[in-house]
Amino acid sequence: MSEHETNPEKPEKKSLFKRMKEGLQRSTQALSEGVSGIFTKRKLDGETLQELEDLLIMADMGLDQAAAIAEAVGKGRYNKEVSPEEIREILAEEIAAVLAPVEKPFEIDSSKKPFIVLVTGVNGSGKTTTIGKIGAKLKAEGKSVMFAAGDTFRAAAIDQLKIWGERIGAPVVETKVGGDAAGLAFEAIDRAKAEGTDVLLIDTAGRLQNKAGLMAELEKVVRVIKKRDPEAPHLSLLVLDATTGQNAINQVEVFKETAGLTGLIMTKLDGTARGGILVALAGRFGLPVHLIGVGEGIDDLQSFNAKNFARAITGAQK
Numbered sequence: 060m061s062e063h064e065t066n067p068e069k070p071e072k073k074s075l076f077k078r079m080k081e082g083l084q085r086s087t088q089a090l091s092e093g094v095s096g097i098f099t100k101r102k103l104d105g106e107t108l109q110e111l112e113d114l115l116i117m118a119d120m121g122l123d124q125a126a127a128i129a130e131a132v133g134k135g136r137y138n139k140e141v142s143p144e145e146i147r148e149i150l151a152e153e154i155a156a157v158l159a160p161v162e163k164p165f166e167i168d169s170s171k172k173p174f175i176v177l178v179t180g181v182n183g184s185g186k187t188t189t190i191g192k193i194g195a196k197l198k199a200e201g202k203s204v205m206f207a208a209g210d211t212f213r214a215a216a217i218d219q220l221k222i223w224g225e226r227i228g229a230p231v232v233e234t235k236v237g238g239d240a241a242g243l244a245f246e247a248i249d250r251a252k253a254e255g256t257d258v259l260l261i262d263t264a265g266r267l268q269n270k271a272g273l274m275a276e277l278e279k280v281v282r283v284i285k286k287r288d289p290e291a292p293h294l295s296l297l298v299l300d301a302t303t304g305q306n307a308i309n310q311v312e313v314f315k316e317t318a319g320l321t322g323l324i325m326t327k328l329d330g331t332a333r334g335g336i337l338v339a340l341a342g343r344f345g346l347p348v349h350l351i352g353v354g355e356g357i358d359d360l361q362s363f364n365a366k367n368f369a370r371a372i373t374g375a376q377k
């Protein structure tokens with residue numbers, strides 16, 4: 060366990076970039092050492108570029124993005140000696156270029172009251188914790204927050220959200236285990252309206268093992284939300300666990316239409332050497348990435364910055 064996991068109080072003083080870099084260490088190590096291994100005392104040619112492409116695939120960037128990025132790195136540099144440091148810089152630029160279009164801060168439109176955020180994701184993705192952390196950040200900005208414990212299938216998920224609610228002073232709308240999630244969303248919107256709440260965050264169930272049932276329920280939740288406010292949900296976010304690798308692609312496909320996804324949050328990037336999955340997702344779906352999780356602390360849920368992320372995972376120094 061790294062220091063920031065065992066002592067969540069201390070690192071507050073650390074810069075967010077430093078925290079992110081630490082969180083991404085495993086990915087950085089794989090890419091940075093990989094580049095050194097390929098380009099030390101060797102020319103940039105078809106062979107080394109193929110090895111680079113393989114390295115990018117290993118980092119979960121996906122076949123298409125890996126090929127395109129490797130090609131871009133090679134452009135105009137064939138048969139030249141290019142140092143690993145230079146390759147890391149070029150790689151960081153190319154990765155940032157793929158990621159830049161999906162960099163979008165998590166923002167609330169305060170003309171919408173309540174601003175309704177629907178949060179989906181498979182069990183264990185970090186969904187409930189993420190909702191709690193977002194709520195804490197919004198509260199710190201002076202906004203009033205309400206949670207709807209819409210993962211009605213698991214008592215643990217309801218309890219976890221209640222703990223967050225108590226911690227940050229946000230009311231939690233809940234129903235009994237097995238209760239109707241759509242009905243709960245309906246009730247939560249009415250209550251948030253009545254109480255003049257700024258932001259309502261709605262949790263949902265994530266049992267992919269019953270995919271048809273889950274999707275039918277999600278559709279119903281979205282339908283009911285729209286009945287109360289045709290513009291809502293104002294954000295529909297999917298929480299993805301970076302350690303699931305390429306599986307994240309399937310998850311986006313599953314939730315995209317049903318939940319009308321407007322953006323992504325990627326958690327647990329600290330638990331994998333394959334942080335390149337964000338590159339694969341960006342290239343494939345172009346969905347905004349609002350936040351990334353690089354550890355368990357509140358400050359470890361950070362705004363996604365394409366350039367910083369690309370620099371961190373490649374180990375580029377400049």
Ligand SMILES: Nc1nc2c(ncn2[C@@H]2O[C@H](COP(=O)(O)OP(=O)(O)OP(=O)(O)O)[C@@H](O)[C@H]2O)c(=O)[nH]1
Nearest residue numbers: 182183184185186187188216326327352353354355
């Ligand atoms: N290391 C690390 N752990 C994280 C991150 N985000 C969330 N977690 C942890 O992941 C675990 C699962 O989070 P939950 O919030 O329970 O996940 P969930 O999707 O709600 O899962 P269920 O409640 O099981 O559906 C918790 O222990 C979180 O602290 C992250 O960015 N890094």
